[in-house]
Amino acid sequence: MDRRLALVTGASAGIGAAFARIYASHGYDLALTARRADRLERLAEEIGLRHGVEVLTIAADLAEPEAPAAILDHLEAHGRVVDALVNNAGYGLPGTFAETRLADQQAFLRVMLEAPTELAHRVLPGMVERRFGRIVNVASLAGLVPGSAGHTLYGAVKAYLVKASQSLHLENQATGVHVTALCPGFTYSEFHDVNGTRSQIGAATPPWLWMGADEVAAIGYEAVEANRPVSVPGAPNKAIAAFAKLIPDDWALALMAWQGPRFRKV
Template sequence: MARRLALITGASAGIGAASARIYASHGYDVALTARRADRLEGLAAEIKLRSGVEAYALPADLADPAGVDAVLAGIAEQGRVVDALVNNAGYGLPGTFATTSWADQATFLQVMLTSVCEMTHKVLPGMVERRFGRIVNVASLAGLVPGAAGHTLYAATKGFLVKFSQSLHLENLATGVHVSALCPGFTYSEFHDVNGTRDQVSQGVPEWMWLGADEVAAAGYEAAEANRPICVPGAPNKALAAIAKVVPDDWALALMASQGSRFRKV
């Protein structure tokens, strides 16, 4: 039987690249998409050599409304279909809502929400028809705790992905399609370098709160296989998520007000 294919967005670094390696190690061919073609081609070559599977580099910008169709067209040109989808592409947009441009916020929503929903909507029917599918939406611990000042839409979009994943999970209990929201906390990757908060988080976040991208990606893979709708990797993050459910909202919001500036540019 032909190998299944996993599509990973935001695959050029961090959790995305780690997810590609994880799926390849479990015998999946992988389709890799992100903006940086050189990174994708290097990762594809590494995966082919290391895991002996096929790896397709499909550069695309999901900020472009045509980006999803471009990626799926590239997969179709190879005569392939998507059996597993890791919606990982994303970034942070520093600043407050009033001091950032709407153009930047609209682009953020396109990448973080619209492209995720569109990609999922376009691959899900085929998964249902074939009675097999795995979908991992990379959300965040930020989607499970109160919002903070700065990066205004980040927690909101991640909270959306959690609810989106829960609904998809319930809708597909009898279809063979497993859906999980992966909700990592602080993860060693390029995320904070890109948005300019590396110094802040390095100084403000203790080492025991950090996880490696490989650990997070492995947890996401295992959650999807087990069909767990929410996965929070790491004991400290699990504890924080549990506490957020029981602490009164005004207490939690006050804590975010006092601590949020350690982690975000406002």
């Protein structure tokens, strides 16, 4: 194949679907994966007709340990390699750590931490060999500010993605592989609908804090092309991230203790 291939996880909606459209608009073929096969097929048809690119769909649940390898095996069977990887799949797990089930937390970690790590590790050697690659790890503003009560591991996992992306960026300075952690704040998508926090979050946040998924993905694409290790979309989010760095840790934690319950169902 002459065209490069972008693999997007969590591609059926929101930021993932937006990334798929952006990569297709830049001439990439696509491999789209998510749990909902019907949504993937509709998106594949739309993108294929609009941009004339090949779109492969792979229904997979990244909570299953064998899913990352199975996805890449499927692509290999079609004679394709991954030139751009967008690790976007994710969700929130409401509740405090003690009241949630361990099995749910383990599944959360497989989707949010283990799967993106494995996918990146599996595709990176080929990228280095071909002297071209793009890896976008969709992290969050939550990974740049102190943790808060509820959704206990969400911020921790996103902080991991930020640090891992920074290290991968440094390790691949001379390889032609660009790595970026994209750290959006509140984004219009299905994220809060899926975890049941839509009404609470909507009531607690002003409209100017929100961004559209298309805008976030466009910023992420530009950032990885420019090889920026961390990208925070939107002026308000940049200000929040900068403020969190400047104030003492105990002040920041106290602020999260006061503000956090407005945003998280605990």
